[in-house]
Amino acid sequence: MVKFDLGGAVPFLDPAGLDYASAAAAHRALTEGLGQGADSTGWLHLPKRMTGTGLKSILSAANRIRNQSEVLVVIGIGGSCLGARAAIEAIGRKPDCPEVLFAGHTLSPRALSALVEQLGDRDFSVNIISKSGTTLEPALSFRVFKSLLEKKYGRSAARRRIYATTGADNNVLKKAADDNGYETFVIPDDVGGRYSVLSAVGLLPMAAAGIDVSAVAEHAAASFRELNLRSPENPAWQYAAARQQLYRSGRTIEILACSEPSFRYMADWWKQLFGESEGKKGVGIFPASVEYPADLHAMGQYIQEGPRTLIETVVRFADPGCRFSIPFEIGDGDGLNYLSGRDFGSVSAVVTEAARAAHTLGGVPNLAITASDMAEQGFAELVTFFELSCAISGYMLHVNPFDQPGVEAYKENMYRLLRRESDND
């Protein structure tokens, strides 16, 4: 499991210590199904559930996609795309595997045109992901790419290139899949979108991109087992309890910092997980993200000297998985030969450490999370750690970390406006 370091937050925490009693109670409520939204805690068992037949059908579909296509277009929004995108960006697509393009999260004509251009005349398959089947944005993108498939391959062959990941109930998408013979994957009823990355929602696109999803599931199962520890040594308790205590002392914004540009979508996944789980009933820490060193030259000033309302959480990787040497330069015009031959990664680590020291001294509590690597294991560690911490943190905040009642408001407006405009046509 991840290593968690509270050290940089100690000067900002109550000397009486963190509220581990509440963390323990929250953890218990979660695993015993006694908390709010208990019918949405199936994600705790996904890694175990997935190993076996679940994984087998994903692997065989991924294999078929790899054989039939150079591109997989994944159509989803929110929790239906962020996890897979995070994994594929961070871990990286394997050689000879299809490129994965993401649609369904935008309605921009420019972005859609660019996507269709990027697709070009390459062979492609489509994975439509929608739990309810009725979400407008992915449904509209599905129309676009289904019609492209039909034009390219004919209606019948197109059907064999469509993979539908949806809820088990008889929704619109499930019905269309059954009517047309799309291969179907089920999003379990007891797993919400933002907790679904370790179901077919995330694993099918990941597998198509060549990521070892069996390893992801195994590492995730192992990490959940270790995180089941009932003691203040549990890093999920530490993270949740530290966040809640800092929040109560006026820390209203958490910035997730990482030095890997390919961590960007992982940060987006994290923002949804925490923002959507905690942001309700007028409470919740605002989740934001920064990339170092880039943002030290953009948001660094605010972090160092702005309002003291920030928590900085840094994600690092024990094994960077890659080296890149700083070149030697004849003449040493820039005076940096003292660094030549060193790995960029080691300089990057120094920058992160320097920022951490400066920021804590400037009044920003620092939490540090270290995952094994930017590969299957590290991804599984981070997903399980953040999911569990988020659920515990939400319970400690006395909210239901598994619902999102506020998302309906704009949808109702949207359908009303669209219907009204159409009626006026």
Add this chain to the structure above:
Amino acid sequence: MVKFDLGGAVPFLDPAGLDYASAAAAHRALTEGLGQGADSTGWLHLPKRMTGTGLKSILSAANRIRNQSEVLVVIGIGGSCLGARAAIEAIGRKPDCPEVLFAGHTLSPRALSALVEQLGDRDFSVNIISKSGTTLEPALSFRVFKSLLEKKYGRSAARRRIYATTGADNNVLKKAADDNGYETFVIPDDVGGRYSVLSAVGLLPMAAAGIDVSAVAEHAAASFRELNLRSPENPAWQYAAARQQLYRSGRTIEILACSEPSFRYMADWWKQLFGESEGKKGVGIFPASVEYPADLHAMGQYIQEGPRTLIETVVRFADPGCRFSIPFEIGDGDGLNYLSGRDFGSVSAVVTEAARAAHTLGGVPNLAITASDMAEQGFAELVTFFELSCAISGYMLHVNPFDQPGVEAYKENMYRLLRRESDND
């Protein structure tokens, strides 16, 4: 100039009105050079300064780059890359122009390896951008790409592929450029990094990518002229005054929302502009960004029902510049044929409007900015509007919007740690 709509914020503003007297005083202090950091207000005159000889040398260098290279590697960090990146992403590279890759903002070995791989064996040129010449991150990346140039073309030919944009004083980079005969562009002393996009810092990479920088400069000059209006009708006064009043009433986070994925780097540029200008002395609004509709399914819950500390500022474009029709579907399986034939852009506009209505009803004040287009004109309008608003807003907040004293803290730590490690080698 941009259109600005305060309507969605009115229920959250003091009925006595906005403090236009302070906005007027701030505007006067700015243009008369009487405010803090008055020696850094040269950006107000950049568009005028650039038209003429300044632009000529940029255009001829861009032409040379286009003739000699398929890729331009721009090396910079913070204000030295965000503006050009924002423009090239939003406006788009023109056909037959070099791809522009950005380096210097990361120390990640993975990211650098990926960049070198992306570059491949294509012909390339380098634009190193560093005002002080001493910033570590771009200096190290410059070593990498200079050594690649020298390996590929030899030392002498490599020099003709390096373009240095730096301060006028005799810094390390200026000296190297003079010694080696790199073509040089000057960052004026009176223009800070985050206000430099309309100097050679931004315009040279933009011109290389085929963007009409003469049009950008002309539209920017025209917009600055219009924004010089001394009345509450001035949208920059309205934006600055609304932000400051909302901030004083407890609105501590501003989210910049846009429905165009290619606006992403523009949002990053905006975050640096406002975050670095205002975030000091313990004050300042925290700048964050969201993309719609994607984030309605990720951050939407927090926006709708989290703490009432948000301001939502939406950027729209009067001319989306592109159409994409919603396909008709036989059978209407998803029940969306009532939208078929409509442009995605019109549905996107409805979604933005639906979100705005839902969010204001949920207690989030909404500010709306409309630029002409996602092309040269709209870009110039947004840059000038945000720069002027930011300076006025900073003065209203009683901070110096042109310094960044807090950025030094991590740098000092970094150099100390790096030197120490090297001494121990």
